[in-house]
Amino acid sequence: MTAPTAPDLGLFQVLRDDGSTDPATDPFLPQDTLLRMYRELRRVRLLEVRMVALQRQGRVGFYGTCTGQEATPIGVGFAADPGDWVFPALRESAIMLVRGFPLDRYIAQVFGNELDVLKGRQMPSHMSARQVNQVSWSSCIGPQIPQAVGAAWAAKMRRRSMVAIGFMGDGATSQPDFHNAMNFAGVFKVPCVLVCQNNHWSISVPTSRQTSSATLAIKARAYGLPGVRVDGNDLLAVYRATADAAARARDGGGPTFLECVTYRIGAHSTSDDPTRYRSEAEVEEWKKRDPLDRFRRYLVHQGLVDDAHDAQLDAEIGDEISAAIAAVEGRANPPRDSIFDDVYARPPWHLEEQRRELLAGPPAPSHG
Amino acid sequence: MTRLTYREAVRGALRQILASDPRAFLLGEDVGKYGGAYAVSKGLLAELGPAKVRDTPLCESTFVGAGIGAAIGGARPIVEVMTVNFSLLALDQIVNNAATLRHMSGGQVAVPLVVRMATGAGRQLAAQHSHSLENWYAHVPGVKVVAPATPQDARDLLLAAYADPNPVFVFEHVLSYPLEGEVDETSGAAPLGRAIVRRAGTQLTIVAWGGSLPKALAAAEALAAEGVDAAVIDLRTLRPLDLEAIGASVRATRRLLVVDEGWKTGSLAGEIVAQVVETVFFDLDAPPARVCSREVPIPYAAHLEAAALPSVERIVAAGRGVVRG
Numbered sequence: 112m113t114a115p116t117a118p119d120l121g122l123f124q125v126l127r128d129d130g131s132t133d134p135a136t137d138p139f140l141p142q143d144t145l146l147r148m149y150r151e152l153r154r155v156r157l158l159e160v161r162m163v164a165l166q167r168q169g170r171v172g173f174y175g176t177c178t179g180q181e182a183t184p185i186g187v188g189f190a191a192d193p194g195d196w197v198f199p200a201l202r203e204s205a206i207m208l209v210r211g212f213p214l215d216r217y218i219a220q221v222f223g224n225e226l227d228v229l230k231g232r233q234m235p236s237h238m239s240a241r242q243v244n245q246v247s248w249s250s251c252i253g254p255q256i257p258q259a260v261g262a263a264w265a266a267k268m269r270r271r272s273m274v275a276i277g278f279m280g281d282g283a284t285s286q287p288d289f290h291n292a293m294n295f296a297g298v299f300k301v302p303c304v305l306v307c308q309n310n311h312w313s314i315s316v317p318t319s320r321q322t323s324s325a326t327l328a329i330k331a332r333a334y335g336l337p338g339v340r341v342d343g344n345d346l347l348a349v350y351r352a353t354a355d356a357a358a359r360a361r362d363g364g365g366p367t368f369l370e371c372v373t374y375r376i377g378a379h380s381t382s383d384d385p386t387r388y389r390s391e392a393e394v395e396e397w398k399k400r401d402p403l404d405r406f407r408r409y410l411v412h413q414g415l416v417d418d419a420h421d422a423q424l425d426a427e428i429g430d431e432i433s434a435a436i437a438a439v440e441g442r443a444n445p446p447r448d449s450i451f452d453d454v455y456a457r458p459p460w461h462l463e464e465q466r467r468e469l470l471a472g473p474p475a476p477s478h479g
Numbered sequence: 480m481t482r483l484t485y486r487e488a489v490r491g492a493l494r495q496i497l498a499s500d501p502r503a504f505l506l507g508e509d510v511g512k513y514g515g516a517y518a519v520s521k522g523l524l525a526e527l528g529p530a531k532v533r534d535t536p537l538c539e540s541t542f543v544g545a546g547i548g549a550a551i552g553g554a555r556p557i558v559e560v561m562t563v564n565f566s567l568l569a570l571d572q573i574v575n576n577a578a579t580l581r582h583m584s585g586g587q588v589a590v591p592l593v594v595r596m597a598t599g600a601g602r603q604l605a606a607q608h609s610h611s612l613e614n615w616y617a618h619v620p621g622v623k624v625v626a627p628a629t630p631q632d633a634r635d636l637l638l639a640a641y642a643d644p645n646p647v648f649v650f651e652h653v654l655s656y657p658l659e660g661e662v663d664e665t666s667g668a669a670p671l672g673r674a675i676v677r678r679a680g681t682q683l684t685i686v687a688w689g690g691s692l693p694k695a696l697a698a699a700e701a702l703a704a705e706g707v708d709a710a711v712i713d714l715r716t717l718r719p720l721d722l723e724a725i726g727a728s729v730r731a732t733r734r735l736l737v738v739d740e741g742w743k744t745g746s747l748a749g750e751i752v753a754q755v756v757e758t759v760f761f762d763l764d765a766p767p768a769r770v771c772s773r774e775v776p777i778p779y780a781a782h783l784e785a786a787a788l789p790s791v792e793r794i795v796a797a798g799r800g801v802v803r804g
Contacts, residue, residue, distance in 0.1 A: 196552065229585040241587035246551060247580060251571050257541040258576070261548025261556075268504065268530065268554060275552070291541035298536055453586035454620050456644040459672060459719035462620075 119328035119338035122372065125347035126405050130412030138351040142415060148189055148346060149410055152403050153421070154428045155181045155205045158214075159377075161432055162221055162235070166381045170440065171221045175236035177202035179344075179376030182402035183308050185209055186349030190357060191276060196244045198259035200278040202308060202375075203248075204238040212243045215435040224442045230452070231445045236380070253279065253288030256305060260296045263303035263366070274360045275303040276353075282313025284330065285321045293334040293368065302360035304353060305336075305368045308343060310375040315388040331368035343371030344402040347409075374400070447474070480663055486656040488630040489519050489595075491664055492637040493557065497523065497531045500555055503641075506533045506542055507559035516561045517597055517656050543569035543594060547577050550592040550646075557641065560596040563612045563650065570615075577646040578621030592646045595637070598626075599652040599690045599740050600788055606776035609653075609784070611740040613689070614747040616648045617717040623671055624717040626650040626689035630660035632715060635669035642668050650717075652690025652740075674721035676728065680710030683802050684728040686751055687738040688714035691789060695738050698794035705795075707802050709736075717747060725751065726759050734801045735767040738789050743771035765804065768797045 115121075125136045140148075159176040166174045177184060180202050188209030191197065197206050208217060219226035221235040228240055229247075239247040246262075249255055259277025266273040283289050284307060296303055307327050311318050324330055331338025341352045349371055356367035374397035378385050385394075410416040416424075448469050451462045458466070483491065497503050505520060511534040514521030524532040535542040539560055546556040560566045566573070577590050600609035617624045623645055627636040633651065640647035677692065678699050687695035692713050699709040710728050714721065729735050735755055739748035748769040755767060773787040 198548070227585070228587065229583065232585060233583045237583075239584055239588070241584070246588060247583045249571075249576055251575050254540075254544055254572050254576050257544030257572070258548035258551065260541075261545030261550075262552035263548075264545055265549035265552030265554035265556075268549075269502070269552075271553075273552070275548070287538075288540060288544065291536070291538040292544070294536050294538070295541050295545055453582045453584075455623075456581070456589065460723075461719055 119331060119340055120326055122340055122342050123348050123352055124342045124345050125351060126345045126409050130408040132347065132409065136348065136351055138347060138354065140347070140350070144189070145410060146415060148185060149406060149416065150424060150428070151185045151209050152181050152346065152406060153424060155185065155208065156403055157425065157428050158432055161436065163381060165221070165436070171235065173235050173381055174221065175201050175380035176377045177205060179397065179401060180308055180310055180373045181205065182346040182406070183306065183343050183349050183371045183373060186346050187276060187306060187353045190350050190353035192274070192357070194244070194272070195274045195276060195357065196246065196259070196262050198246050198255040198262070198275060198277040199248050200255065200280055200283065200308070201236055201248060202280070202310070203278045204236055207238055207240055207243045207245050210243040212240050214431060215438045216240070218435050219439045219442070222439055222442070224439065224444050226439055226442050227445070230449055252283045253286035256283070256288050256292035257295065259303055259305065260292045260301055263296070263301035264299055267299070267301050272361050273302070274357045277303060277305045279305070279307050280313060281307060281309040281311065281318045281321055281327060282316065283307070284327055293331065293336060296366040297334040297336050300365035303366045304356040304360060305366060306353070307368070307370045308373055309370050310373050312375050312379070312385070312389065314379045314383060326370060328368060328370035336366050336368050338368045338370065340370045340372060343373030344400050344405060346402055346406045373402070480661040482659055483630050483662040484656065485630045485633045485651070485658045486517065486519055488633040488662050489637060489651065490521070490523065492634040493520060494523060494526070496557065496638070496641050497527050502553065502555040503557065504531050504533055504554065505557045505559065506535050506546060508535060508537050508542070508561060510534060510559050515559055517651070517653065519656070520559065539565050539568035540572055544572040544576070546592050546594070547572060547590055550590045551580070551588055555641070556592060558592065558594045560594060562608055563596050563598040564607050564610055566594070566596050573616070573622070574619055578619050581645070582621060589644055590646050591644050593637070593640045593649060594646070595649040595651060597653050598650040599654065600777045600784055601654045601690070603779055603781055603784060605779040609777035611772065613650045613717055614741050614745070617747055621646070622718065623647045624650065625671065625715060626652070626717055627715065628655065628689050628692035628713050630658060630662045631666065632669060634662060634664070635666050636715065639668035639671050643671060647671070650689055654690050658693070669715070672716045672719045672721055674712050674714045674716070674724040676710060676724070677713045678709070678711040680708045680732060682707055682732055683709040683734045683736060683798055684725070684732045685709050685711045685736045685738060685794070685798065686714060686725055687711065688717065691738040691740055694789060694791050694794055697791045698798060701791065701795045702798050705799065707798060709798055720751065720754065722754050722758065725755060729755055729759050730762045733762055733764040735763070736794070736798050736801050737767070737769050738794055739769065739771045740789055741771060742774045743769060744774060746771050765801050768801045770794050770797045
């Protein structure tokens with residue numbers, strides 16, 4: 112008999128390859144929740160295929176997918192309470208959909224038109240919405256982590272039961288903000304869950320070039336936080352680990368660091384060609400551990416889905432996405448002088464002056 | 480009215496805010512038992528308790544970043560950064576995050592954050608404690624910047640910064656802290672974005688702020704003895720600029736001199752001159768002038784430090800030059 116592996120060195124799993132689950136870790140979710148999770152998985156997968164196609168057709172400017180990593184945003188999205196705050200990184204926009212943000216509004220953010228709640232100001236895959244307590248990601252790597260800790264700190268001070276969930280990729284663990292935020296979280300014992308999606312690549316740099324630590328999760332030890340290494344392609348493992356960490360945070364037990372081990376199947380973004388720096392064999396190896404396939408195997412094993420179910424579901428989702436794109440594409444752009452709104456709560460004189468100058472000038476060529 | 484130092488006036492405003500608003504707290508390095516690097520928060524921890532005055536781990540980017548998160552999360556943090564020089568460690572949080580989040584979120588997320596920091600030279604603390612980088616912050620859309628020069632303004636502009644729904648950066652000059660003045664401790668917030676005429680005059684407009692205001696006023700007195708009648712405008716808010724007040728004065732005096740402890744190239748003084756030239760050029764009788772710091776890292780030795788900074792003598796000479804040619 113071997114000694115049990117420490118949570119920050121092992122791999123927390125629920126799903127087994129044969130389609131069963133580990134009864135010691137299974138969260139035993141009701142069937143309708145499992146089916147809703149499955150629907151979200153398939154919806155995000157199909158949505159992103161369509162979004163990348165739109166970009167390739169020149170209909171939108173940019174997209175960064177989470178293909179192969181969907182289990183983490185969806186697992187966390189289901190584990191979070193509606194009042195919890197999410198400070199995402201690049202591949203967690205889909206949490207908004209899981210938490211009830213309308214699909215057409217989500218797609219409107221990719222087009223940046225009048226239906227976009229962000230008013231055409233933030234780039235795609237950096238989605239946010241107050242409605243679902245999701246804050247804009249910073250394109251600089253790391254600053255959202257101390258912000259998540261600060262939001263959790265405020266909740267603790269104000270005796271709110273809110274938990275802040277802050278995300279990062281493996282590359283972010285090289286940033287000062289990661290270490291500083293982990294340190295603050297530990298010192299002030301704030302109710303937060305910090306989640307690292309270790310997808311093995313920071314654009315073209317592998318995780319082995321970010322750290323020589325045995326795992327990323329083990330870094331939590333230095334800051335006095337529990338660290339858990341989670342199978343990030345195991346939807347139920349992500350759900351369970353997040354739910355446990357959030358419950359502990361809500362009960363005053365302080366922060367947790369989760370390393371969700373996964374793999375970026377697609378490119379970093381539509382601006383990237385990963386064949387320049389990684390082997391197709393490696394990608395194929397990870398495709399065998401696809402989070403959608405693994406969750407499906409479990410549902411099939413449970414007798415909850417089959418090919419006919421999936422065909423109907425995909426057709427339904429396809430229609431939903433097509434309808435949303437149709438409702439959004441072609442809508443008017445935000446008025447050009449709306450750029451001056453929300454710089455401040457009320458525009459100061461110099462912005463009003465610049466607004467008048469802009470409106471007096473020739474109209475800008477429309478994008479797209 | 481009470482006779483208070485600038486330091487005591489800031490502390491009084493902090494006490495009033497922290498005691499009256501349950502959402503408010505002060506955070507930063509050494510703000511607790513130590514009372515702040517410039518003793519501004521001295522006594523507040525004992526008076527108000529550790530929930531209100533919080534020492535943090537030593538990391539500017541994170542206590543500013545946590546402040547941003549706390550503001551988003553419904554608290555009203557007041558962050559003390561030891562000096563503007565150290566605030567550069569938090570520049571990403573400030574410029575890429577605090578300043579942009581309201582706009583990037585389509586107006587859905589506000590960051591009602593106050594960040595106070597010391598600025599300026601004159602205490603022989605060398606380059607990494609002594610620079611004046613207010614203009615860096617005054618360049619950034621989405622933030623407001625104030626630089627109170629008097630004890631009364633130290634109080635009233637901090638109250639205004641706190642009441643404002645935007646991120647506001649408050650620059651306190653290191654030589655201002657011991658300044659004494661009569662302070663009305665029942666006053667409310669001063670309006671942001673409004674300059675004030677500290678000395679009326681007819682022949683020259685001297686624009687100054689923060690630690691340069693006492694020098695500008697002393698120079699105006701010296702110029703008066705030479706028969707030059709100079710007005711002195713205290714800018715108070717560096718972003719947004721009160722161009723209206725500056726323009727009105729320059730139209731009357733027809734001459735402009737700006738005193739700025741920052742470096743001349745790319746300075747706020749340069750921006751003020753540019754805006755005046757753009758708007759009231761035909762009212763000018765002489766080219767505007769600037770007195771700024773020499774473009775060197777501020778040195779330690781007292782005579783070297785003095786050589787680098789705007790002085791009353793340099794302001795007088797420049798004022799004489801603008802008026803007499």
